[in-house]
Amino acid sequence: MPNTLRRAAALLIGAVLAAAVHAADTGPRGHVDAVADAIADHYFDAARGQRIADDLRRDADAGRFDALQDPVALADDLTARLRPLDRHFRVRWSADGDAPIAGAPGPRRPMEPSTSGGIVKVEVLPGNIGYLQLDQFAHFDFDDAQAPARKAIDAALAQLSATDSMIVDVRNNRGGSPHMVGYLVSAFVAASADPYNRFHTRTRTFSEAPAKRYAHPRTDVPLYVLINAKTGSAAESFAYTLKSAGRATVIGQPSAGAANPGGIIDIGDGFSVFVSNGTPINPNTGGNWEATGVAPDVAVAPETALDVALLRARKNG
Structure with missing residues (x-):
C-alpha cells in the first residue's frame, strides 16, 4: 500500500476510534463535553465561548461532574455554573429528548402561536x-x-x-x-x-x-x-x-x-x-x-x- 494511502487509512481509523470513544462516553463527562461544544460553536463572542468551553472541559477532566449521574442534577448543576456568565445559559434534560433546535437570534424563548398577542x-x-x-x-x-x-x-x-x-x-x-x-x-x-x-x-x-x-x-x-x-x-x-x-x-x-x-x-x-x-x-x-x-x-x-x-x-x- 502506498505511504499516502497508509497515512489516510491511519487517519480514518483514528477518527473512527475517537468518534466511538466520544459516543460511548454518555456519562457526565460526555454530556459536559457536548455542552462545551455547543457553546464553543454558537456563542456570539467566539473567543469567550471558547474560554467557557475550555473551562468546562477542564473541570470535567478533573472529575468535577462525575458524581452527577442523575441527568436532572447534572443539568441543574451546569445551569448554576453557567448562568453567572450569561443569564440566558440554561441546560435542561427531558426524558422525551424533544428539545427544539437553536435558531438565529430572534425570539428570546420558543414562542407558541398566540391569538392574544400576549x-x-x-x-x-x-x-x-x-x-x-x-x-x-x-x-x-x-x-x-x-x-x-x-x-x-x-x-x-x-x-x-x-x-x-x-x-x-x-x-x-x-x-x-x-x-x-x-x-x-x-x-x-x-x-x-x-x-x-x-x-x-x-x-x-x-x-x-x-x-x-x-x-x-x-x-x-x-x-x-x-x-x-x-x-x-x-x-x-x-x-x-x-x-x-x-x-x-x-x-x-x-x-x-x-x-x-x-x-x-x-x-x-x-x-x-x-x-x-x-x-x-x-x-x-x-x-x-x-x-x-x-x-x-x-x-x-x-x-x-x-x-x-x-x-x-x-x-x-
Missing part, C-alpha cells in the same frame, strides 16, 4: 389612564396583515388611544419576540426616531426596529412601564429601550438581566442547552442590561408598582 388585560382606569398588561411578547410576521398577535395589539392600542396617560405592565413577563418589542416601542416614539437596539452576532448586525411601525404613535402621552425581577429578555428590552430614549418612567424593581438572545440546541440523550448567539447594543447608552437588569427610575416593591404609577399618572398626567 395581552392579559386592557383597561381604561379611573382618571382616564390606559392600562396594558402583557405576559409575553408574541411573535408575528410583518408581512402577514392578518396575524392574530398583530391584530390583538393593534386593537388594544386603539382601545386606549384616547387616554390621558398610559401604563404598560410587564411584571412577570419573561420575554418573547423582538418583532413585538420593536412594534410596541414604535407606538410611543416618533416615526423618525431610532431608539432601537442593534443585535450583534458572529456574522451580522441587525436592528430591533420594526419592519412596519405602528401607524399612529402617541409620542407625547405620559408613559409608565412596570417591571420586577421576573421581567426578562424581550420584556427588558422594551423597558430599557423606552427608558434609554427618555420616553418612559420605569417603576418597580430591577429586572432579570437577561439581554442576549439565542436558541436551544439539542445535544442528545435528552439534554439541551440555551446558547446566546447575539448581544444587543442600545444606541443611546452604548450598552445593554445583561447581568445588571433594567434599573427602575422609581424603585418600589413590585406589588406596589401599579399603585405608584397610578398616583404619578393622576398627578402628572
